[in-house]
Amino acid sequence: MDVTAVDRSAVSGDTLLHHAAPASKLAATGLLLGAVMAVNDPLVAAGVALSLTGAGAAVGLPLRKMLPLALYPALFALIFAFAAAPGPVTGAVVVLKAVTAALAVVTLMFSTPYPQVFAPIQRVTPQVVGDALLMTYRSLFILAEKFADLTRAVRLRAGLSARQPVRSAQATIRALGGLLLYSLDLSQREYDILYLRGYEGGLRVTTRRSVDHKADTAAVLYAALILAVVLAFRMTPALSGYSWLVTVAGAVDLLTGLSIGRRR
């Protein structure tokens, strides 16, 4: 899970979605999550997932970085589906729900800097929780980079080898121990900074406004359309025989999105 790639794309990306207001993107993500919750047909769920991937490709988001993150929950969902779902159809819905929901949130995170995503969360959580959330995300990138450096250093010194699992495990644990001490030193430094700046609670984030109102409208309308399709299939049993049409439409979206993305 390369979390640093998320931040790089969110901060330095320049796609249509990056131009939309964070509030619009959050609303669109909410609508998409509503669709994920309501969907109960695997063909409809597959169509939504394909369409979302196509939309990401069309606007020029880094799909190669996004898809591994979006597919990561499928592994756990697969185990859960195998263990708990009563049949293959339900199992397929569980896995597709995981992938589609992950695609929705990953699209949000790849196009929106994290303080902007956390700003509305900060407003509804206690101050210490909202501030700690911002501090966590900041520390996460520092620690992820430090851990990568530590494991690279151990690997270069031949400490990590598939032939010597015990030695590799010992080296990894030492790296984790070192990372723990580093993280506590980091918290100490952050405390010193907060102390010097006279922090008394309440790290404020200024909400960014929209650069392109068309992008706002497009994001919300697209998500609303997806939700409407899912609800139509959910509420009208007569449509269940035609759910393959949603998959086909999703595949067309994907191919179109990929073709638009390549032309950029």
Next chain:
Amino acid sequence: MSHIHIPDGVLPWWLWLSGWIAATVLIGIAADRATRSGSRRAVPLIGAVSALVLVAMSSEIVPIAYHVNLTVIAGVLLGPWLGLIAAFIVVLVLALLGHGGVTVVGLNALVIGTEIALGWALVRTGVRLAGLKRIRPVAAVSTVLTLAVTTTMLVGIVALAGAPATGRETGALDAETLEFRNPLSGGLFSIGLLGGHDHEHAEDEHEGEHAEDEHEGETLAVSRFAAVVYTLGPIGWLLEALVTAAVLGYVGKVRPGLLFGGQGVQGRVGRIGDEHGGR
């Protein structure tokens, strides 16, 4: 598999909503305690430890779909209340990275919060009884016990989700059968994926058979889930126990003052943040 890797729209709404409500109340209490003890000190500490747990959780051991959690370590460093805030932050960030549903954040915060609190209590008690020199075996045993308890919580949640939709959902009484019935059971967000049936098969069955089979299907789904979790789980518990024991042993050796929120085992060492200046 100590927390729920269940996507959105699988658990019934009343279950994940209850999780959110319970988590909100507990986090409110935890935040109040953290503010009273000084948020300037709590915020960076929670941030650093949450980030550490997130880094550990993002490194997955593929063949058994397990990732190290470091939750017991987080408990030892933060204590139960700050640990609960850290648990909420960790699951929220994970959900925003697509790892676990947004709707199950409340339930996940409760499961991981329990893991942190129980881990803290067991390690603290064990170290008080056996001494800091034996922190490795104490940490290993505490981790296994903690993970066994929270895994059972996880199975309990899935069992609740798979249980028949009755009075627990809305309390609506069916006057004909004198049974509680959920008027929203056919509603938009009552998914019932763990109800024991594939929907296609369910439509073809007679009503009477339907009820019986549904019960059987649910039992099978939950018991199968429990069998898988209790088979794969112990491998993860063992790995987690070894990592926790080794890391806490290392910290206990080089910086014992950092354990148990910087209060030390006997409460004699100063708090974290006081080490380099005592403000």
